Amino acid sequence: MTSSSASNLLVTSAAEPQGRPVQTDSYYERHIFFCLNQRGGGDASCANHRAQEAFERCKSQVKAAGLAGPGKVRVNKAGCLDRCAGGPIAVVYPDAVWYTFVDESDIDEIVESHLKNGKIVERLVTPVYLGR
Numbered sequence: 001m002t003s004s005s006a007s008n009l010l011v012t013s014a015a016e017p018q019g020r021p022v023q024t025d026s027y028y029e030r031h032i033f034f035c036l037n038q039r040g041g042g043d044a045s046c047a048n049h050r051a052q053e054a055f056e057r058c059k060s061q062v063k064a065a066g067l068a069g070p071g072k073v074r075v076n077k078a079g080c081l082d083r084c085a086g087g088p089i090a091v092v093y094p095d096a097v098w099y100t101f102v103d104e105s106d107i108d109e110i111v112e113s114h115l116k117n118g119k120i121v122e123r124l125v126t127p128v129y130l131g132r
Contacts, residue, residue, distance in 0.1 A: 092110075
């Protein structure tokens with residue numbers, strides 16, 4: 001490790017120029033993805049459960065809390081995450097925590113507890129057996 005940064009490693013392989021720093025930290029501390037998929041034929045889909053509104057609420061709450069940006073939190077739309085039976089669904093990485101939410105207060109709790117303070121909101125965690 002260099003003395004200038006404990007979060008960077010010096011690479012000395014044939015694939016990388018000697019001494020080139022390689023970032024070992026994630027660009028974002030946490031990344032939350034909201035499934036916004038709309039299935040046809042009356043099949044269960046997150047879009048039927050106000051997922052777009054939840055995404056917008058999360059994005060605005062993250063910005064208002066000063067959590068948005070590199071080294072912090074990113075809020076993204078996603079297509080089908082294949083957990084339709086638990087929808088609406090969001091997943092937080094790198095923690096790999098899947099959430100089922102109902103209303104704005106659930107989103108506010110995810111932002112405050114998990115995205116801001118790193119504490120999983122256990123009551124909203126999607127059961128592992130719920131898939132499509």
